[in-house]
Amino acid sequence: MAKKWVSMRNLRFLLNEVFKVTELNQSPYFDRHNATTYKLVLEEAAKLGDKLLHPVFEDMDRKPPELVNGQVKVHPSTKKIIQEFGKNGWISSSFPEDHGGEQLPLTVANACNFIFAAANYSGSVYMGLSAGAVNLIQTFGDETLKKTYADKLIQGLWQGTMALTEPQAGSSLADITTLATPDGKGGYTLQGQKIFISAGDHDAVENVVHLVLAKIEGAPAGVKGISLFVVPKKRIDSAGELISNDVTVTQVFHKMGYRGAPITELSFGEKNDCQAFLVGEPNRGLSYMFQMMNEARLGVGLGATAIASAAYYAALEYTQSRLQGRKLSSKDPLSAQVPLIEHADVKRMLLFQRSVVEGSLSLILQCSFYEDMQHVCPAEDKERYHLLLDLLTPVAKSYPAEMGILSTSMSIQCFGGYGYCEDFPVEQHFRDMRIHTIHEGTTGIQGMDLLGRKLVMNNGKAFFLYLDEVRKTIGEARGNASLEKLAVDLEEALTNLEHVTSHLMVQAKVKGAETMLADAVLYLDMFGIVTMAWQWLAQALVVQAAMSDNLSKADNAFYQGKHYTCRYFFAYELPKIQGLAKRLTDEDPLTLDMPASCFGD
C-alpha cells in the first residue's frame, strides 16, 4: 500500500495562497468559519481518509458487490464509512445552514472530498450521491419531501441516487420512457427501467432514495416532457413503518474498476405498486436535474483528479526508492545504480502526472470558488461567477477524466512490470479511472455542452468573461522576468483559441450546427489545455511572490517543484493545441461525409 495519496502541502497552497479562502469569511455567509476551522476540517478529512477509507481501498476492489436474493451486498466496511460521514456532517458540509448544512465554502469542502476520493474512490462516492440527492430535494422539493428524506440522507442512514439513464436511451434523455401515472389521489405510480445507477441499492443503509427522471402520462415528447420524482426503495406507510415500494434490482454490473460501489439496473413498478413523489413542477425535471448533474460533473472531475493523485504519489514513492540503471553520463557498470527518479525520462513522466493532478485540482477549486463567490459577491457580479462556473464545468469534468487515463497509465509505466500487477495500487487506480470519461455525461456530451451550449449562451458572454479572467492572470505575469515568456505563450494560445472559436461560429452560420460540432471533443481538448495553462500560470504567480531566501528547505523544494511543473506544462502540453487548432480550422468534413457503410468488411 502507498504511504501517501495527496499532498496536504499542495491543498494548503491552493486554498490559502492561490484562492485565499479565508477572505470569503469577511462576508456574512461564511463568517462562522476562519483559518483555524479550515485547518481543522482538512486535518479531520485527512484522518478519515487515513483511518477509515484507505485501509479498505484494495479490499473493496477485491470483494465487489453481489446481488443476493434481490438485495445488493456491499463490502462490510461501507456501512461504517457512510455512517461516520453522516454523523460528522460531511455529507452536508457545504449546504446552507437552513438546509441542515455547515455552510462551509465549497472550495474547502471539495478539498476534503478530494482527500476522501484519493484515499479510496469507491468508498467516497456514496456520500457524494446522497449529497446531490438531498440538495435537489432541499432546493426544489416541498416541505413534506424535505421532512421525510433530508435528515435521513444527511445522516448517512439512507442512500441517495440519481436515476437518469435507461437501457434503450443511453445518453439520449429525450428518449426515456419511464412513466408516471397520476394515481387519482394527488400522487403518481411509476413504471420503467433505469440502468447504470450508482449505489442504486445496498445493504449498508436501511433505505435508498432515487431521484428519478420520468414522464408524466401525456407529457410533451422529448426533454420538454421530463419530470423529476423522488422514488424511495421503501416508502413509509400510514403506521410510519418502512414498507417495500416495488423497486427491484435486476442486475449488478461487473465492472473493470470502481468495484467498491455497486452500479445497478433497477426496475420500478413491476407489481404496479411503486409510488413516486413529484419534485417541483411537472415537465421541469431536466432543468432541476441539471443542478445535480453539474455538481456531479465537478465531482467526476474531482474524483478523476484524486485517483490520478493517488497513483502519482505511488509512482513517486517507487521511483524515489527503486534503484535502476545509471545516468547516461556515467555508464560505468561498476558504479552504483541510481534511483529511477534520476533519469530524465522518468522525471518527464512524473512531471506529466503532477501537471495533470495539480493543474486539474486547481481548476476544480477554481470552479468551487466561483460557486462560493456567488454567496459573497455584490448582486451585479453573481451572473458573472455563475456563467464562469457553467462554462468551465464541462472542462473541469473532462480534462481530468481524459488526462487521468493517461496519467494513471504513466504511473503504471513508472513501475515497469510491477505496475501491471496487484502488488502495487496503480493498476487499480488505472481501472478505477476509466469510468470517468463516461459517467455523468461522456466526453462527447461535454464537448457539445461546451461548444454547442455554453459558448453561445447569452451571446457568448461566458466566453468573454473567461477571456477576461485569463487575460487578468496574463497581465499580472507580464513584466515578471521569470514569467514573461510563459505569459506571452499563454496570450498566443488564448488568441489561437479565440481564432478557432470565431472560425467555428462562422461555420455554424454558414454550414450549420452539425459542422460546427463535429469535432466538439477536439475543441474541448484545446479549451482544456489552454485552461490548464492559465491555472498553472496563476499558481506560478503565487510561487514567484512567495520565493525568498528565508524559506525552509521543504517550502523551497515545494515552490521550485511548482515552478518546474508549470514550465513542464508550457513546454510539453501547451504546444499540443497547435495540432488541434490545425484540425479544427481545416474544414474537411470527413466524419460528416463518410457513409457508415464504409466501415463494412
Add this chain to the structure above:
Amino acid sequence: MAKKWVSMRNLRFLLNEVFKVTELNQSPYFDRHNATTYKLVLEEAAKLGDKLLHPVFEDMDRKPPELVNGQVKVHPSTKKIIQEFGKNGWISSSFPEDHGGEQLPLTVANACNFIFAAANYSGSVYMGLSAGAVNLIQTFGDETLKKTYADKLIQGLWQGTMALTEPQAGSSLADITTLATPDGKGGYTLQGQKIFISAGDHDAVENVVHLVLAKIEGAPAGVKGISLFVVPKKRIDSAGELISNDVTVTQVFHKMGYRGAPITELSFGEKNDCQAFLVGEPNRGLSYMFQMMNEARLGVGLGATAIASAAYYAALEYTQSRLQGRKLSSKDPLSAQVPLIEHADVKRMLLFQRSVVEGSLSLILQCSFYEDMQHVCPAEDKERYHLLLDLLTPVAKSYPAEMGILSTSMSIQCFGGYGYCEDFPVEQHFRDMRIHTIHEGTTGIQGMDLLGRKLVMNNGKAFFLYLDEVRKTIGEARGNASLEKLAVDLEEALTNLEHVTSHLMVQAKVKGAETMLADAVLYLDMFGIVTMAWQWLAQALVVQAAMSDNLSKADNAFYQGKHYTCRYFFAYELPKIQGLAKRLTDEDPLTLDMPASCFGD
C-alpha cells in the same frame, strides 16, 4: 462475445495488394509457396482463431494461472492450444526448412499470428515464446542443443521462454547477477533469480526451456560479460529420463490483464543443482538475445495491434446496431433514433481506432517484409533491408503499444457504460493491452534505442534509407489529384522530422548524449506518427489504383473506407507532430535540471 476480431479483407489487401507477397515466390527461397498456399494458410489460421482460441478468450481471463505446490496450473484449454499449434507446424512456420520450418514468408506468418493474437492474445503468446527460443538455439546453439530441444519446442511439447529481467536490475541488464559457475566437466551450474518470465512454468507442457542471460564467474562487468544459456526446468539424465533441474517457481504474478498467460518469478539453483548449457560463445549473450528481442518486439507491436483490432470490431458492431439519439440536424424527439455510428463524433472515434489498427498492421507487415526481402534480394541490398528493419523495430513495437492503450480506451468509449462492464469484451482488451508498453523493453527504452542507437549507427545510414523509402511513396503519390495534398503534407512532415533530427544531433555534439536523449520518447512519438502517415499514403496509392466503376459494393465500401481512414489520419493525427517538434527543438533542459528533491512534499 464479439462476432469478428480481424478483417480478413484487410489482411488480403495488405498481403496481396500492398506488399504483393506472391512476388516473393519468384525467388528460390520461397518458391515452394504460392498464392493458393497463402490463401489456405490464412483460412486455416482464421479457423484456428475461431474454433480454438476465441471460445476461451474470456474464460482464460476469468480463471488465471495459479501456483499450486510449486507448479503453475494454467487454463485447461492451454494444452490443446499449444499441441494443436505444434502439430500443425505453426510454431516454426517461418523458420528455414533446415531448422525444421515451413519457410513461409514472415509477412504471411505474421498475418496469421495477428489473427491468433486478435482471437485471444493470452492464448497466442505461448507459441511465440517457444518460436523465439528455438530460433535462438537453431541459430547459435551447437548440435547437441538443437537435437535435444528444437523438435520438442517446435512440436509444442515443451515451452520456451526468454529470461532476462532480474528483481534488482529491471531494464538495466548491465546489473544482472545470475551466475554461471563452470562445473569442471565442461558445463555450468547456475544460481540466480529471474522475474516477469512469461510462461515461465505451466502444466500444459512436460518441460520448460529457459533461454537465460547470466554471467560466467569472472566475466567482465556490465553487458560485456553477459552469456546466454539454455536452462531446462527438467534435464535429461543418463538414462534418458527427465529429472528436476533445480528451477523453482517462487511467484506467479496477479496481473491486471493478459491473465491467460502466467508471468512468473523463477529461482535457479537453490539446491546448487541447476545445470546450464552455454549457447554460442561466452560473453556474447546479449547480442544473441537481441535476435530474439527484436523478433519479440515486433511480436509485441503485433499483439498490441491485434488486441486493438478485436476491440475495434467489437465497438464497430455495437455502434452499428445500437440506436441512440438523433442527428443534430433532425432533433425531433418523435423521429426514430439512429444507430450510434451515424453521429460524427462516433465516426471520429471509430476512424481513430481503424487508423491505429490498420496503420500499425501495415507497419508490422512492412517490417516482416523487410525481413523476407533479405532472403530474396541481391547480396548488395541485404544490408539495406536489415537496416530498415532495425530502425523501424522500436517504432513498430511502441506506436501500436502506446496508441493501442488509447485505441482500446476509445473502443470502451463507443460503448458508454457497457464498455466498462464484463458484459462486453472491450474492458478485457483494455486490460490486456496495458502490458505492451512495458514488456520487451519499455517505451523509454525503445526511444533511446531509436534515437541513441538506430539513428546514429553506420553514420545515420538507416535513417537515410528510411527517408528514401518514404520519399519514394511520396513521389508516387505526387501528381495524383486525390493524393497530391496528402503527399505534400507528408513531405512537409518528413522535412520537419529531418529538421528535428539534425537539431538533436547537434545537441548531442554540443551538450552531450544526455541532452539529446532526454525527450527520446517524444522523438519516438513523432517518428511513429510520420511513419504511420507514410504507411497510410502507401495504402491510399493502392486504393487509388484499384478504384473503378466495376467494383463490387463490398470492395467499393472497403476502398472508400480505406481512403477516409487515410484522410482521417492526415487530418487528425499527423498535425500532432507540430507540438512534438516544438518541444523537441525548444532546448529548455528542464527534466535534466530539475533536482529530484523538488518532487518532495
